Amino acid sequence: EIVLTQSPATLSLSPGERATLSCGASQSVSSSYLAWYQQKPGLAPRLLIYDASSRASGIPDRFSGSGSGTDFTLTISRLEPEDFAVYYCQQYGSSPTTFGQGTKVEIK
Amino acid sequence: EVQLVESGGGLVQPGGSLRLSCAASGLTFSSSWMSWVRQAPGKGLEWVASIKQDGSEKYYVDSVQGRFTISRDNAKNSLYLQMNSLRAEDTAVYYCARVRLRVFDYWGQGTLVTVSS
Numbered sequence: 020e021i022v023l024t025q026s027p028a029t030l031s032l033s034p035g036e037r038a039t040l041s042c043g044a045s046q047s048v049s050s051s052y053l054a055w056y057q058q059k060p061g062l063a064p065r066l067l068i069y070d071a072s073s074r075a076s077g078i079p080d081r082f083s084g085s086g087s088g089t090d091f092t093l094t095i096s097r098l099e100p101e102d103f104a105v106y107y108c109q110q111y112g113s114s115p116t117t118f119g120q121g122t123k124v125e126i127k
Numbered sequence: 128e129v130q131l132v133e134s135g136g137g138l139v140q141p142g143g144s145l146r147l148s149c150a151a152s153g154l155t156f157s158s159s160w161m162s163w164v165r166q167a168p169g170k171g172l173e174w175v176a177s178i179k180q181d182g183s184e185k186y187y188v189d190s191v192q193g194r195f196t197i198s199r200d201n202a203k204n205s206l207y208l209q210m211n212s213l214r215a216e217d218t219a220v221y222y223c224a225r226v227r228l229r230v231f232d233y234w235g236q237g238t239l240v241t242v243s244s
Contacts, residue, residue, distance in 0.1 A: 052229060054230045056172075056231075062236075063222055063234035063235065063236055063237055064172065064222075064231070064234055065234075066230055066231060066232050069228060069230045070228075075232065107171060107172055109172075109230070109231075111229040111230060114186070115174060115186075115188055115189075116174050116229070117174070118171055118172040118173065118174070119171070120171045121171050
């Protein structure tokens, strides 16, 4: 199975700053089948990005995804207070689908 | 508005069984692949099982194969997960999720399963 490694584990930033989250895959992710989710404490995950760079319905354009092959990035252009959360990447190009271990974006 | 509401979680002893349910509304349930995804306390997400629209195809993560069974009742807009031979490592919040274009676009609020003596 494909192992996804997210870095950094924790990102400490201030509101208004730019956040760059990385997701590395142990093998190439076919067709850029890579998604990103946001999860806040006590809540279910929310889909942000699919197919590496397509925003899900209702997701603000400050969230963007990029990458291909084994290296993917989630960028939050300017952090809003509600963006402080844990972010997970997921690959669905190979079975079984797998998730990264998460990156926590915390207030500095 | 799409709603997925899980129920059936609780405390169970190792080796015991539990059946989770997920009631769906606000979406065309019978046209949707559905899945269960779990999250151990303080840990990341793990896909558990998926089922095709008509129930003819089912897939499981290796660690639950032969112990868990996913099923659905389209007439009741409901998804189920029968969990047998439960182990401590099955302790987690279990989420019901709709699958669209291979990603999980709608999630329930989750139900906690605790396996402990």
